[in-house]
Amino acid sequence: MGKTANTSVRDLLFGDLWDYAPAPESRDHLTIHERYGHFIDGKFVEGEDHFPSINPATEEQLFEVASADEATVDLAVKAARKAYDKVWGKMPGSERAKYLYRIARMIQEKARALAVAESLDGGKPIKESRDVDIPLAAAHFFYYAGWADKLEYALPGASPSPIGVAGQIIPWNFPLLMAAWKIAPALAAGNTIVIKPAETTPLTAMMLAEIIQEADLPPGVVNIVNGAGQTGAAIVNHPDIDKIAFTGSTDVGKIIQRALAGSRKKLTLELGGKGANIIFDDASLDQAVEGIINGIFFNQGHVCCAGSRLLVQENIADELMHKLRHRVSTLIVGDPLDKNTDVGAINSREQLLRIQELVAAGKDEGAQIFQPSSPLPEKGFFFKPTVFTEVTPSHRIAREEIFGPVLSVLTFRTPEEAIEKANNTPYGLACGVWTDKGSRLFRVANALKCGIVWGNTYNRFDPTSPFGGYKESGFGREGGLHGLLPYLEVR
Ligand code: NDP
Numbered sequence: 001m002g003k004t005a006n007t008s009v010r011d012l013l014f015g016d017l018w019d020y021a022p023a024p025e026s027r028d029h030l031t032i033h034e035r036y037g038h039f040i041d042g043k044f045v046e047g048e049d050h051f052p053s054i055n056p057a058t059e060e061q062l063f064e065v066a067s068a069d070e071a072t073v074d075l076a077v078k079a080a081r082k083a084y085d086k087v088w089g090k091m092p093g094s095e096r097a098k099y100l101y102r103i104a105r106m107i108q109e110k111a112r113a114l115a116v117a118e119s120l121d122g123g124k125p126i127k128e129s130r131d132v133d134i135p136l137a138a139a140h141f142f143y144y145a146g147w148a149d150k151l152e153y154a155l156p157g158a159s160p161s162p163i164g165v166a167g168q169i170i171p172w173n174f175p176l177l178m179a180a181w182k183i184a185p186a187l188a189a190g191n192t193i194v195i196k197p198a199e200t201t202p203l204t205a206m207m208l209a210e211i212i213q214e215a216d217l218p219p220g221v222v223n224i225v226n227g228a229g230q231t232g233a234a235i236v237n238h239p240d241i242d243k244i245a246f247t248g249s250t251d252v253g254k255i256i257q258r259a260l261a262g263s264r265k266k267l268t269l270e271l272g273g274k275g276a277n278i279i280f281d282d283a284s285l286d287q288a289v290e291g292i293i294n295g296i297f298f299n300q301g302h303v304c305c306a307g308s309r310l311l312v313q314e315n316i317a318d319e320l321m322h323k324l325r326h327r328v329s330t331l332i333v334g335d336p337l338d339k340n341t342d343v344g345a346i347n348s349r350e351q352l353l354r355i356q357e358l359v360a361a362g363k364d365e366g367a368q369i370f371q372p373s374s375p376l377p378e379k380g381f382f383f384k385p386t387v388f389t390e391v392t393p394s395h396r397i398a399r400e401e402i403f404g405p406v407l408s409v410l411t412f413r414t415p416e417e418a419i420e421k422a423n424n425t426p427y428g429l430a431c432g433v434w435t436d437k438g439s440r441l442f443r444v445a446n447a448l449k450c451g452i453v454w455g456n457t458y459n460r461f462d463p464t465s466p467f468g469g470y471k472e473s474g475f476g477r478e479g480g481l482h483g484l485l486p487y488l489e490v491r
Pocket of ligand 1: 228230248
């Protein structure tokens with residue numbers, strides 16, 4: 001324990017008394033091609049209209065990637081339909097499971113290269129891609145492989161059958177993990193797929209295509225088309241798609257919902273959030289500080305369920321904020337490939353501009369900003385971990401999803417006030433509650449209008465546990481038994 005200027009509060013030491021030597025992960029074992037096209041009907045196809053994919057930590061071009069137009073999307077949908085009608089839709093679940101297990105094991109075998117690729121292409125710290133993204137992606141394939149031959153037991157008496165061809169559109173914050181969340185349950189349930197990765201992070205999806213090819217998955221069962229929003233729209237509007245699964249912004253989610261209104265297509269939406277992390281005065285404060293840090297600075301805050309609003313009971317606010325500022329000052333911001341890095345690069349220049357705009361709005365509206373003094377790297381898209389105090393519920397930084405390393409702190413006096421403030425948002429994805437009292441935890445959790453509530457922890461993910469929101473955070477669940485339902489026709 002170390003003494004600080006505020007003599008009434010003692011701080012834990014976080015290695016802030018010494019410097020860390022650089023510990024860069026090697027990228028020698030990763031082969032990146034100069035150009036990527038699409039993966040259609042079991043084959044890599046060249047594609048057209050290539051655009052550059054940038055390493056957000058250096059601003060250097062990593063490779064070029066194609067942009068699929070309507071004709072290319074149509075080829076992918078036709079391949080998926082043929083594979084569904086002739087092979088996959090008829091295959092016994094026990095056989096489908098073997099492919100899913102194989103893909104899961106191959107993700108594990110190639111975990112190191114996948115983790116480096118994820119950090120290079122997307123900017124996230126290697127310790128997160130290595131310890132969270134890639135192992136969880138493999139775990140999703142393992143988990144849903146287990147369900148593939150047990151669907152009748154999952155839904156007794158319901159005679160579940162697959163839906164057909166699923167169109168899936170995923171964002172850039174957890175590229176391989178989001179692909180796994182979408183692909184694994186759809187395949188386990190017997191559907192075939194056309195999936196589009198986000199334009200800034202297609203690399204691990206193309207590596208997954210290599211794995212799928214090596215695993216000998218029948219051609220056309222999984223088709224991966226690259227491109228920007230128009231490619232996503234072409235999937236959404238294709239007449240032979242039976243179901244759309246989308247993860248991304250609430251604005252695009254609304255566009256998709258409007259496009260599908262009146263059609264027979266099924267839809268699940270996993271959209272934005274403005275999660276409240278609620279700290280009661282009986283919580284273990286040092287533990288809560290770690291949960292707050294993890295809640296907002298994990299993956300640079302590019303997390304739909306981020307704990308981006310901190311609600312602190314007023315009588316402990318000074319002590320907690322002192323501890324939090326101290327801890328934020330020890331975070332290492334920099335090279336995503338360095339194993340010591342806590343906060344990596346912002347995914348794109350566009351996202352950095354959006355964060356800067358909202359932070360400027362926070363200052364203009366009168367909130368107090370805290371940022372550590374250590375400088376940022378000169379090149380690349382970086383943003384300092386930021387904590388705003390004196391935030392009111394009407395401030396933009398308390399209402400809008402910033403999707404960056406920016407925390408807005410509000411206070412409360414009673415549990416009722418905490419619940420009211422936490423629910424005062426159009427979103428309803430995730431919340432956290434920190435208290436020593438189990439009865440309070442359950443009471444507050446039940447009153448919170450969000451799909452996920454973590455108790456004395458934050459950002460814990462597990463393939464067996466359903467994930468999803470309500471209100472403007474979307475509908476439908478991914479993960480667990482619930483995650484199979486959107487891919488099944490139940491009679
Ligand atoms: P988008 O919602 O635009 O992107 C999500 C995915 O949808 C991407 O693959 C994107 O392609 C695709 N897409 C874009 N427009 C359409 C369309 N009209 N029809 C079908 N698909 C489409 O998010 P952004 O990347 O623009 O991020 C903007 C904000 O959204 C962020 O600041 C953040 O607040 C929020 N966000 C939330 C996420 C979440 O998990 N809840 C994830 C990502 C962003 P492309 O990559 O080419 O744009």
